[in-house]
Amino acid sequence: MSHPARYRNGVRVSERHGAGEWTLEKILLAALMPLGLWIASTAFTLSGQGYDAVLQWFASPVNAALLAATALILFGFASLAWKVIIEDYIHVAGTRALLIGLVNLICLAAAAASVFFIVRLALGSAPLPAGFGI
Secondary structure: OOOOEEEEEEEEEOOOOOOHHHHHHHHHHHHHHHHHHHHHHHHHHHHHOHHHHHHHHHOHHHHHHHHHHHHHHHHHHHHHHHHHHHHHOOOHHHHHHHHHHHHHHHHHHHHHHHHHHHHHHHOOOOOOOOOOOO
């Protein structure tokens, strides 16, 4: 048996629209809070240290894995947050879809680049290929 559609101000109301995204946002944010504290304490600990100390820090598999997880969670959360902002303020469907796709692409590229460079540093490689550094 189907339930009759509900309307509010002439707009159909879906009782479950966005519930999964909202839950995922809260889970990602809950994961980011302790990781953010860890990043802050790490930044405080590594400030003033030399290049070799920072490379040694990256060489730890635990540090590299936590940093990569932080990057993935951060860009996943950012993607969802921007999606909500775009859906709320961009009312032209084609433009909205284009912007959401662009934000997702940017967040995916940033997450992939972050993990790539974290792995390179963890393995002891230079952060950039020769000729691209300062």
